[in-house]
Amino acid sequence: MTASFKSPAEPKLNNLDLAPSSEPGISGDLLEVAMGPHHPSTHGVFRMDIVLDGERVIRLKPVFGYLHRNHEKIAENITYIASMPYTDRLDYICSLTNNWAYALAVEKLVGLEVPERAEYLRIILGELTRFQNHASTIGFLIQEMGASGTPLMYAFREREKILDLFESLTGSRMMCNYMRFGGCRVDPSAEWLDQVRKVVAGLPAFTDEIDRLLTSNEILMARTQGIGILPPDLAVNAGITGPMLRASGVNYDIRKIDSYGIYNRFTFRVPLGERGDVYDRYMIRLLEMRESIRILEQALKNVPGGPIVDPKSKIRGFRPKPGEAYGRIEAPKGELGFYLISDGGPNPYRYRVRPPSLVNLTILEDMCLGAAVADVVIIFGSVDIVLGEVDR
Amino acid sequence: MKTIEEIKAAIEAAVPGAGVEVVVNPSPCAQHSLRLDPDSALAVARFLRDDPELALDFLSNVTGVDWPDREISEKVKVARTVAKTVDGVEQQVEETVDEIRKRVEPGCLEAVYHLYSVVRKHGPVVIRMRTGNRTDRVELPSLTPVWRSGEFQEREIFDLFGIVFNGHPDLRRILMWDNFKDHPMRRDYVEPDDYEYEPTAHDAVLAKAQAHRAAAQAGAKGQEGAGAAQ
Numbered sequence: 289m290t291a292s293f294k295s296p297a298e299p300k301l302n303n304l305d306l307a308p309s310s311e312p313g314i315s316g317d318l319l320e321v322a323m324g325p326h327h328p329s330t331h332g333v334f335r336m337d338i339v340l341d342g343e344r345v346i347r348l349k350p351v352f353g354y355l356h357r358n359h360e361k362i363a364e365n366i367t368y369i370a371s372m373p374y375t376d377r378l379d380y381i382c383s384l385t386n387n388w389a390y391a392l393a394v395e396k397l398v399g400l401e402v403p404e405r406a407e408y409l410r411i412i413l414g415e416l417t418r419f420q421n422h423a424s425t426i427g428f429l430i431q432e433m434g435a436s437g438t439p440l441m442y443a444f445r446e447r448e449k450i451l452d453l454f455e456s457l458t459g460s461r462m463m464c465n466y467m468r469f470g471g472c473r474v475d476p477s478a479e480w481l482d483q484v485r486k487v488v489a490g491l492p493a494f495t496d497e498i499d500r501l502l503t504s505n506e507i508l509m510a511r512t513q514g515i516g517i518l519p520p521d522l523a524v525n526a527g528i529t530g531p532m533l534r535a536s537g538v539n540y541d542i543r544k545i546d547s548y549g550i551y552n553r554f555t556f557r558v559p560l561g562e563r564g565d566v567y568d569r570y571m572i573r574l575l576e577m578r579e580s581i582r583i584l585e586q587a588l589k590n591v592p593g594g595p596i597v598d599p600k601s602k603i604r605g606f607r608p609k610p611g612e613a614y615g616r617i618e619a620p621k622g623e624l625g626f627y628l629i630s631d632g633g634p635n636p637y638r639y640r641v642r643p644p645s646l647v648n649l650t651i652l653e654d655m656c657l658g659a660a661v662a663d664v665v666i667i668f669g670s671v672d673i674v675l676g677e678v679d680r
Numbered sequence: 681m682k683t684i685e686e687i688k689a690a691i692e693a694a695v696p697g698a699g700v701e702v703v704v705n706p707s708p709c710a711q712h713s714l715r716l717d718p719d720s721a722l723a724v725a726r727f728l729r730d731d732p733e734l735a736l737d738f739l740s741n742v743t744g745v746d747w748p749d750r751e752i753s754e755k756v757k758v759a760r761t762v763a764k765t766v767d768g769v770e771q772q773v774e775e776t777v778d779e780i781r782k783r784v785e786p787g788c789l790e791a792v793y794h795l796y797s798v799v800r801k802h803g804p805v806v807i808r809m810r811t812g813n814r815t816d817r818v819e820l821p822s823l824t825p826v827w828r829s830g831e832f833q834e835r836e837i838f839d840l841f842g843i844v845f846n847g848h849p850d851l852r853r854i855l856m857w858d859n860f861k862d863h864p865m866r867r868d869y870v871e872p873d874d875y876e877y878e879p880t881a882h883d884a885v886l887a888k889a890q891a892h893r894a895a896a897q898a899g900a901k902g903q904e905g906a907g908a909a910q
Contacts, residue, residue, distance in 0.1 A: 616740065627792070646836075680855075
């Protein structure tokens with residue numbers, strides 16, 4: 289069953305009057321199931337109100353807000369730089385790309401130039417973040433299919449090495465708080481860069497290992513192929529971004545389109561899917577990991593010296609002139625954007641996060657309609673969300 | 681990509697009577713925007729999406745902004761006659777003085793849309809709409825029928841700012857719970873001072889709760905008094 293664009297007027301959940309089952313030869317009632325908020329597959333506190341006809345999903349409504357703390361309101365009441373550590377807590381798997389997106393938006397608002405060395409560091413840290421995010425997403429996805437342990441532990445073993453790098457540079461494994469407006473916070477030593485080279489040299493072997501272990505695995509193929517299909521026109525219309533969009537065959541990677549930072553200096557390909565099913569989404573992540581390694585290898589070859597922060601950038605008395613700016617990057621989960629309006633004060637007048645995780649859930653129902661309830665778990669897992677970012 | 685002025689001209693050519701206004705953004709990124717008239721916004725949005733040259737098929741971001749009533753004080757030169765003693769003789773003298781005049785600029789709620797084109801790989805084009813005021817004329821047309829990515833984001837604005845999007849397929853609160861009153865992202869939102877209710881309040885929370893109770897009682901008495909006077 290392919291999903292189609294639904295325009296208005298959905299019957300409400302509680303209007304279901306004992307409709308007859310569509311399964312031939314079986315009579316029965318529809319069953320309403322609240323999946324979550326404390327369901328192990330929901331990656332946090334998230335609920336799906338599902339209506340089942342036997343084993344088939346006929347309605348699915350996501351319910352949000354369990355982790356809502358009004359991040360945007362907090363940011364309007366503190367200075368610009370004080371929001372930087374808060375952005376770590378959005379998508380807590382990828383704090384460095386969150387930092388980057390926010391720094392980019394402020395740089396657009398103020399007009400700061402990022403020094404060469406800082407651009408290289410951002411690329412290196414951003415791609416390491418993408419690699420570990422995709423690795424753990426694949427791990428979780430396979431875990432949700434019932435392969436308890438092995439793939440996830442393999443992924444976490446590799447992620448651990450990357451988190452160690454983050455820790456030795458920024459002081460924290462997950463809440464890195466590393467980027468600054470117009471640059472980065474601390475200058476890494478030559479030893480740290482050597483350490484990164486060593487870790488990156490080991491990544492292709494890991495990717496091959498995952499590839500050999502999973503890609504042609506019969507159970508994985510049986511569970512994921514043809515499941516949760518997302519047609520490309522719907523994907524674009526619903527604002528889907530990141531690996532989800534590219535798995536549907538739409539060539540749209542913000543690293544190529546906007547070439548923010550210095551991405552235009554590196555050669556890498558944008559992997560595209562054909563069918564837009566769960567298997568394609570798995571495959572795209574694996575291929576993107578390989579491209580990340582390529583970018584890392586190129587970037588690590590010649591990290592230039594020099595300052596790591598724009599001398600015009602200041603921490604104290606930072607008051608951007610009135611105006612607004614929207615900055616976006618290709619975060620591992622999709623387009624992460626920050627929209628800022630300044631009224632000339634020390635705090636942003638309006639601070640908006642464009643969360644890829646939330647927008648990517650728009651079509652969750654369309655992908656799940658007609659699927660078996662067991663497939664909902666893996667379709668949802670293939671979206672790759674973090675609730676810290678969905679609920680903000 | 682077309683400049684903002686060219687896009688404005690294209691819209692006006694395609695949708696007659698569309699009140700489009702360019703809003704200049706003074707920041708270095710120069711992302712200027714177009715303010716649409718809510719009445720024709722849906723037609724303009726369809727044009728922006730379907731026009732082969734613009735092809736803005738991807739709605740990235742929807743933002744709500746609250747602009748409360750603003751008190752503006754201006755210095756005005758006023759001419760007036762005053763009695764003055766000049767050379768020992770009292771005279772009526774004309775003079776101009778500075779006077780500070782205050783006026784209130786009415787506030788509104790605003791929805792800002794960031795559009796990109798996946799086909800043509802350009803953007804952003806920023807469009808915005810304003811409500812009539814912040815209290816009873818808070819309706820805007822929903823652009824979700826044109827770009828579905830607005831579905832959750834417009835719901836979020838409805839929830840946190842209180843803009844009612846007409847034509848939205850499923851306009852409910854999304855982040856706050858259904859029984860929640862008020863809209864937390866508004867600038868003048870005051871958090872209820874007893875929302876941190878706990879059975880054994882102590883310290884700051886206790887002080888806050890006591891102050892709240894005292895204020896509530898005083899308020900009740902005040903109301904009774906007012907009722908009696910009437």
